[in-house]
Every structure is written in C-alpha cells, then in structure tokens.
Amino acid sequence: MQTEKVEDILGVAAAWRAEGETVALATVVETWGSSPRPAGSRLAVTASGRIAGSVSGGCIEGAVADAAQATMKTGAPQLLDFGISDERAWEVGLACGGKLKVFVEKLG
Amino acid sequence: MTPDTLARLEAARAAKRPVALLTRLTDGAQLLHPGDDVPAPLAEAADAALAADAARGVEHDGATWFVHPHNPPLRLIVVGAVHIAQALVPMAAAIGYAVTVVDPRRAFATEERLGDSVAISTDWPDEAMAALAPDARTAVVTLTHDPKLDDPALEVALRSRAFYVGSLGSRRTHAKRLARLAEAGLTEAELARIHAPVGLDIGAVTAAEIAVSILAQIVAVRRGAGKVAS
Numbered sequence: 001m002q003t004e005k006v007e008d009i010l011g012v013a014a015a016w017r018a019e020g021e022t023v024a025l026a027t028v029v030e031t032w033g034s035s036p037r038p039a040g041s042r043l044a045v046t047a048s049g050r051i052a053g054s055v056s057g058g059c060i061e062g063a064v065a066d067a068a069q070a071t072m073k074t075g076a077p078q079l080l081d082f083g084i085s086d087e088r089a090w091e092v093g094l095a096c097g098g099k100l101k102v103f104v105e106k107l108g
Numbered sequence: 109m110t111p112d113t114l115a116r117l118e119a120a121r122a123a124k125r126p127v128a129l130l131t132r133l134t135d136g137a138q139l140l141h142p143g144d145d146v147p148a149p150l151a152e153a154a155d156a157a158l159a160a161d162a163a164r165g166v167e168h169d170g171a172t173w174f175v176h177p178h179n180p181p182l183r184l185i186v187v188g189a190v191h192i193a194q195a196l197v198p199m200a201a202a203i204g205y206a207v208t209v210v211d212p213r214r215a216f217a218t219e220e221r222l223g224d225s226v227a228i229s230t231d232w233p234d235e236a237m238a239a240l241a242p243d244a245r246t247a248v249v250t251l252t253h254d255p256k257l258d259d260p261a262l263e264v265a266l267r268s269r270a271f272y273v274g275s276l277g278s279r280r281t282h283a284k285r286l287a288r289l290a291e292a293g294l295t296e297a298e299l300a301r302i303h304a305p306v307g308l309d310i311g312a313v314t315a316a317e318i319a320v321s322i323l324a325q326i327v328a329v330r331r332g333a334g335k336v337a338s
Contacts, residue, residue: 007204014118025109029133029174030165040163040176057227061253077136103174108111 008014009053012061013044013107020048023107024068028055032083035098044107047072055102056082077105113138116177124180128154131174133165152176168242181206181329182245186263187233188252189216192276195319197247202226210236210261211252236259237268247272247326249306253281257287266298272329274306274322303329 010025017023026043028035036057043053043061045068055064060082067078083099109117113129117140120127130139130150141154149172157177166173184200186193189211189313200207200326208227211217217228229236237260242248248265250258253276263269265273266289275320277285306327307321329335 010117017114027131027174027176029131037173038163039165042223052300067178079133093183101133103131103133103136105131107109108114 006065006090009042009044012052013042016044016046016050017107021050022072022082024072024104025107026055026064026068026104027081029079029103030101035100037100043068045072054096055083056100060100060102063102064102071106075106077103079103109138116140116143121178121180125134126158126177126179128129128158129176129178130154131176133172139191178180179245181243182247183208183240184326185210185240185242185246185261185265186246187211187237187248187250187258188254188276189213189218189228189324190251192251192315192318192322194221195314195316196251196322197222197226199316199319199323203327205247206305208240210240213258216319232260235258237264238259242268242270244269244271246270246329247274249274249326251276255285255288259285259292260306262289262292262302263292265293266301271325272303273301274303274325276306277304279305 012022013025024045028037028039028041030041037055041055043055043064044067045051051065054061064080065082071078078104112269117127117129120232127143128141130141130146131331141151146154147168150166153175157164159174159180161177161179162174166175182205184207185203186196186207188208189209193209197207197209208229209222210229210231211219214230217230222228242265248270250261252258256276263277275285286299293325303325307318308324310321312318312321
C-alpha cells in the first residue's frame with residue numbers, strides 16, 4: 001500500500017531483505033535547530049542502489065547513502081554527524097541550517 | 109540489527125504490540141522493550157517514549173542510547189457507512205490510520221462501497237464499540253445523524269480515552285443530541301469533548317471536502333495544534 005511505502009521504512013527494508021537484498025538502515029537519532037525530519041525518521045538503502053524514506057529534506061540523503069554502502073560492506077555501524085559547522089555538511093549542503101546525527105546499521 | 113532482533117521487532121509490529129527498539133550509539137548494541145532484559149532506567153525511558161510516541165536519546169552507564177518507539181497504527185472508528193464515509197475511509201488510510209466502519213445496515217456496510225482497506229462491523233454500535241474498545245490512540249466519528257445509531261456509539265466513545273470524538277450534524281441536530289445524551293447520564297465534561305459541527309471550518313461542501321475537514325481536525329487534535337475548531 002502507498003502509505004506504507006511512504007511511512008513504514010522499516011517494513012520496506014525488511015521486505016527488501018526478505019527478497020535477498022543487502023540492506024542498511026539509517027535513522028535520525030538527534031536533531032537541533034530547524035532539521036526538517038524528527039528523530040526516528042529513517043532511510044533504507046540496498047547494496048543494489050534502491051532507496052526509500054528520508055532523514056532530511058533531501059540535503060544529506062546522498063552522503064548517508066554513501067556511508068550506508070560502507071556499512072553494508074564492513075557490517076560496522078556508524079554514527080554520522082551533520083551540521084553547519086561540519087565541513088562535510090557544507091559539502092552536501094544542509095541548507096536549512098539544522099544539525100542532526102544519523103545512525104547507520106546493516107540490517108540482519 | 110541482528111536477524112533475531114529484526115524478526116522479533118517485525119513480529120511485534122505485525123501483532124500490533126507496542127515495542128521500543130533501544131540502540132547503544134557507541135557500538136550498535138540493541139535491546140527490545142518489552143522482550144529483552146532491559147535495565148530499569150532504560151525500560152522507564154522506553155515506556156515514556158511509547159506513551160509520548162516520540163523517539164529520544166537517553167544517557168545510561170556512560171553511553172547514549174537511542175530509544176525508538178514503534179506503536180501500532182492510530183485507529184479511526186467511523187460510525188455510519190454513508191457517502192462521507194466512502195470518502196473518509198481511503199483518506200484516513202492514506203495518512204496511516206487503521207480504519208473500522210460500524211454500521212448494522214448491511215446494505216450500506218459493504219466492501220463494494222468502502223473498499224478492502226477497512227474493517228467492517230455490522231454489529232449494533234454499542235456492541236461494536238464495546239468490542240473495539242477505543243483507547244488513547246483512537247479517534248471516533250459518527251456520521252449517521254440517526255440517534256439510534258450515533259447515540260449508543262457516542263456513549264461508549266465519550267466514556268473511553270479516545271483522543272478525538274466528532275459527530276456529524278447541524279447545530280440544531282447537535283443541540284438535540286446533547287439533550288438526549290445528558291438525559292442518558294453523560295456529564296457536561298464528557299459532552300464537551302464532542303467536536304460538532306464536525307471538522308475544521310474550511311467551507312467544505314462535497315463529501316470529499318468534508319472528509320478533508322474531519323481528518324484535518326483529527327490531525328490538529330492529535331498533534332496539539334493551537335487552533336482547533338470545536
């Protein structure tokens with residue numbers, strides 16, 4: 001159902017994994033300022049390049065997806081820190097001026 | 109996330125059991141509550157996160173844990189499988205509500221009219237509502253403006269913890285309804301919980317527009333928005 005595809009990212013990720021995909025899950029775990037997505041928002045990424053959900057208004061999804069690929073290879077989780085004082089965030093452009101932390105883990 | 113944690117988390121969600129996923133952000137260690145042997149301060153934080161339906165970070169034993177509640181979907185109970193219900197049901201499903209329509213009139217309460225995304229009860233509203241047991245994550249809307257059907261449903265809804273109770277009908281209809289329900293023993297405080305005329309005042313005319321105004325009001329109440337039309 002469409003709603004589930006938009007909101008239930010864990011369900012989408014679990015379904016992808018059941019199809020045999022390698023899947024990583026990124027979750028917003030802390031926000032400050034004007035971050036567009038609340039803590040608990042999720043992005044699912046497969047090694048094959050499928051993406052569902054969001055952890056920002058689109059500013060950092062690319063960087064998170066890259067980090068997810070690394071986590072899928074090594075199996076090691078990562079805690080990513082994005083903010084305006086962070087060089088990396090300047091690169092990927094957190095235009096909203098918010099700050100957030102994203103936890104990235106391999107699923108299963 | 110280990111396959112075991114994922115399987116247990118998905119099983120709880122499928123069974124519509126509230127569950128919190130706790131993650132130690134330093135190393136990714138994870139626990140489920142209820143289910144795992146969770147230290148008391150973290151269990152308390154998990155219960156609080158589930159009650160507030162909001163994720164949060166908690167310091168415990170020198171590490172930050174992320175506490176992520178997974179509650180079952182919010183529920184919407186619609187009394188009356190009428191024209192507005194036909195518009196309301198798919199819209200409510202689209203914003204994530206699990207919808208049940210109650211109407212003992214079997215000619216109305218059909219899957220053909222309401223679609224297959226909804227549960228249908230053809231029991232009398234008092235019995236149906238007692239069985240559905242509205243809780244703090246449930247909204248109830250009556251749409252029949254037939255006292256025989258709306259009133260028994262409202263009596264149950266107003267004495268429950270339902271976070272929203274709305275009732276279709278003009279101001280005149282509603283005034284009569286309040287008199288009947290007071291006669292039936294509902295308190296002034298209970299009666300004051302009814303949102304009527306139902307929905308935000310957006311000048312809705314069509315069934316679909318009325319459905320939008322009702323859903324907008326339910327969302328506003330749920331999210332604690334300041335300006336909520338009564």
